[in-house]
Amino acid sequence: MPSHIESQKLLKKNKNYIPGGVVSVNRGIEPEIAFARGKGSRIWDVDGNEYIDYHAAFGPHFLGHNDPYVTEAVIRELRDGASLFGSGTTKLEGQLAELICKHVPAVESLQMLNTGSEATYQALRLGRAATGKNHIIKMQGGYNGWHNDVACNLMTPLSELGSRRSPGEYSFQAISAGIPPEHQRLVHSINFNDLESVRYVCEKYPVGALITEPVLQNVGIIKPNPGYLNGLRALADEFGFVLIFDEVKTGFRHAIGGYASIANVRPDLVVFGKAVANGYPMAILGGRRDLMERFVDPSASKRVLLAGTYNAHPLPTVAAIATIERLLMNGGEVYRHVEALGEIMEAGVQAIIETMSLNAVIVRQGSAFCVYFMDHAPQDWHDLASSHDFELDTAFRRALVDRGIYAFPQATKQYSLSAAHTQADVQTTLRQIEESLNFVMGAGQETVSMRARPKS
Numbered sequence: 001m002p003s004h005i006e007s008q009k010l011l012k013k014n015k016n017y018i019p020g021g022v023v024s025v026n027r028g029i030e031p032e033i034a035f036a037r038g039k040g041s042r043i044w045d046v047d048g049n050e051y052i053d054y055h056a057a058f059g060p061h062f063l064g065h066n067d068p069y070v071t072e073a074v075i076r077e078l079r080d081g082a083s084l085f086g087s088g089t090t091k092l093e094g095q096l097a098e099l100i101c102k103h104v105p106a107v108e109s110l111q112m113l114n115t116g117s118e119a120t121y122q123a124l125r126l127g128r129a130a131t132g133k134n135h136i137i138k139m140q141g142g143y144n145g146w147h148n149d150v151a152c153n154l155m156t157p158l159s160e161l162g163s164r165r166s167p168g169e170y171s172f173q174a175i176s177a178g179i180p181p182e183h184q185r186l187v188h189s190i191n192f193n194d195l196e197s198v199r200y201v202c203e204k205y206p207v208g209a210l211i212t213e214p215v216l217q218n219v220g221i222i223k224p225n226p227g228y229l230n231g232l233r234a235l236a237d238e239f240g241f242v243l244i245f246d247e248v249k250t251g252f253r254h255a256i257g258g259y260a261s262i263a264n265v266r267p268d269l270v271v272f273g274k275a276v277a278n279g280y281p282m283a284i285l286g287g288r289r290d291l292m293e294r295f296v297d298p299s300a301s302k303r304v305l306l307a308g309t310y311n312a313h314p315l316p317t318v319a320a321i322a323t324i325e326r327l328l329m330n331g332g333e334v335y336r337h338v339e340a341l342g343e344i345m346e347a348g349v350q351a352i353i354e355t356m357s358l359n360a361v362i363v364r365q366g367s368a369f370c371v372y373f374m375d376h377a378p379q380d381w382h383d384l385a386s387s388h389d390f391e392l393d394t395a396f397r398r399a400l401v402d403r404g405i406y407a408f409p410q411a412t413k414q415y416s417l418s419a420a421h422t423q424a425d426v427q428t429t430l431r432q433i434e435e436s437l438n439f440v441m442g443a444g445q446e447t448v449s450m451r452a453r454p455k456s
Contacts, residue, residue, distance in 0.1 A: 001402050002049040007034040010046055029409055031401060038065030040420035043406060051406035052425050056416040058408075059217075059249050062275040062367065063326055063334070064420020070278050073322035074315050082314040092321065093312040099324050100284060106245070106260045106270045110286030111295060112312040116248035116273035117145030119283040120211060122306060123269045124149050127209030127242035129304045130291055137201055137210040137241075139192045140170060141381030143218035144211050144246050151176045153189035155219065155412075157385070164382045166191070167200035191380035192216045193224060195231040202239040210236065211244040214259040218249075219412045220370030221363040222378050229265040236268065242291070248273035248283070249414075254366045255335070256327050278326075280319035281310075326419075334419045338367040341417050341426055345369060348430040356437060359389075367417040371396070388412065392440060399436035405429055 011032050015021040022028045034046045041064055043053045053065070063070060077092075093112060101107050113119045128134055136149055140161070144150040153161075156173040172184035188205065190197035192212065201207060214229055216222035236243040244267060250259040251272035260267055269287035276282050286292065297303040327334055342364055349362040349371060363370055363377045373392045378384035393411035400407050407415050417426075 002404075003047050004031055004033055004045070004049075006046040008032055010034045031398065031409065033401075040064045040066075041418060041422070041425050049404070051401070051404050052421075052429055053406045054415040054417070054429070055406050055408045055413075056418060057279060058274065059253065059368075059414070059416050060274040060277070060279045061416075061418055061420075062253050062338075063278045063323060064418040065279070067278055067323075067326065067420070069326050070280075070319050070322040073318050074280075077314055077318045082318070084310070084313055086309060090312065090314065090317075092314055092317045096312075096317050096321050096324075099321060100272075100286065103256050103324070103328070104261070104270070104286065105257050106266050107284075107286035108289040109292035110284055111292065111306055112317070113283040113285060113308060114281045114310050114313075114316075115145075116246070116271060116283050117147060118308070119248070119271040119273060119285040120145040120150065120244070120246055121147045122285050122304075123242075123244045123271055124209050124211060126269065126285075126291055126294060126304050127244060129294055129302065130242060131208040131240060133206035133208035133241070135186050135188060135201075135205040135207045137188050137190060137198060137207055139212045139216060139381075140189050141192065141219045141222070141384065142211075142213050142216055142246070144213075144248075146176070148179045148183050149187055150211065151179060152184070152187060155381075155385075158382065161382075161385075164191070165197075166194055167196035169197060169201050191382055192222055193228050193379050195228065195235065198232065198235050199239075202235065202241065207239060207241045209242040209244055211246055213246045213248075213250060214263060214265075215250050215254075215365055216380075217365075217368060217414050219381065219384060220372065220378075220414055221365050221368055222380065222384070223363070223365065224263070225379070229260075229263045233265050233267075242268045244268065245270045247271060249275075249368075250365075251284075252276050252323070252327065253368065253416075256324070256332065276323065277316050277320035278323040280316040281313075282316040282320045335366070337419055338417050338421075341421055341423065342367055342369065344423065344426050345417065345430070348426070349433060352430070352434045352437065356434075356441070358437070358441075368414045369417075370412065370414050372412075384412065395440045396436055399439050400432060403432040403436060405432045405436075 011021040020028050035043050036046045037044050043051050138150050140153050153173045154175050169188045188201045247258045252275040255261050272284040294304045295306045346364045353360045359375050360373050373389035374387040390411040397407045397409040
């Protein structure tokens with residue numbers, strides 16, 4: 001088992017100055033590891049331990065850590081005198097906007113922000129302003145940011161959430177203190193893949209916007225059922241709400257045009273983040289031109305405020321340009337490479353599951369995948385929460401970390417391949433997956449639940 005002594009020392013020291021010792025609370029996880037550097041498919045901690053990385057910082061590093069093409073573009077911009085001016089436009093932001101509008105069918109016009117949470121916040125505000133309706137719909141198990149509208153119903157235990165109701169809605173289960181009850185009454189959480197509940201909510205309340213990941217990737221990989229996304233589009237047209245696709249995780253990772261281009265469904269607004277700049281802080285809010293023009297509407301009563309000192313900072317902006325250029329090279333070679341790796345990984349894990357006769361399944365979308373300890377691919381949060389062995393999942397992930405494979409050690413978080421991974425990486429990982437599964441299913445793991453043990 002690798003030593004994490006220096007990581008623990010650093011965390012203890014940082015707790016003197018930072019609440020919890022980390023600057024984003026979801027980074028506080030066991031084992032306590034502090035990372036020092038990353039290159040390609042590898043990351044190293046402060047104790048010198050090396051890992052093949054499948055966390056990718058929650059997904060941004062689609063090209064791998066410190067991709068040379070992106071890094072050189074940033075260095076070149078710094079050498080050329082890049083600075084934050086905070087007045088007027090720049091050549092870089094126009095270049096990035098043109099690239100995205102050209103290659104993303106759902107985006108006619110866009111704005112640039114720093115984080116996905118900022119972008120989803122603005123998208124919902126825009127939806128309310130455009131429709132004059134204040135209620136919104138979000139998905140159980142979906143994460144769309146930290147702000148009041150969506151800081152709820154993340155991975156709520158079914159004991160608190162209650163049994164499945166379809167059609168129906170679920171009470172606001174806050175994941176943060178400080179959200180006024182009056183605000184909570186405007187937010188309606190339903191299950192993914194449930195069109196009946198969308199109609200149910202829209203017939204009861206004036207809904208201004210619905211926000212969803214087109215593939216629910218906060219809890220692994222929950223794919224849309226056939227016709228589901230088209231059904232959302234039809235309901236948006238029928239009831240007049242703004243359809244928002246949160247592609248912070250799916251965008252650019254699954255296709256240059258986002259998952260919306262794969263599904264051939266056009267949302268009204270779409271949010272990108274993470275992989276758009278390969279690890280640099282950049283988020284995009286784009287969509288219908290008439291909606292985006294509300295940011296500059298001459299009428300003060302219709303204009304939606306958008307501001308941000310660091311919006312389109314030159315370094316993340318040039319990183320995003322370089323990332324998209326890389327994704328376009330050789331007719332999308334990056335996508336072919338990661339798809340091939342994904343196929344090998346999926347087949348390898350499936351073979352291990354079958355050889356061990358495990359009650360488990362692997363679900364994959366392109367470069368992202370998840371292993372669930374249940375007998376079918378989950379359809380929504382209720383399905384996942386009632387069937388998946390969370391305890392075994394966490395034990396499995398920690399066993400992988402001990403063996404030099406860094407998967408975020410929290411149940412149901414996605415595994416992310418990158419363009420920097422190789423077939424050798426995948427083969428090494430498969431060996432460690434098999435070894436880790438054998439370990440957690442063995443006699444040494446008496447505390448692991450029996451639900452996902454080998455079938456008799």
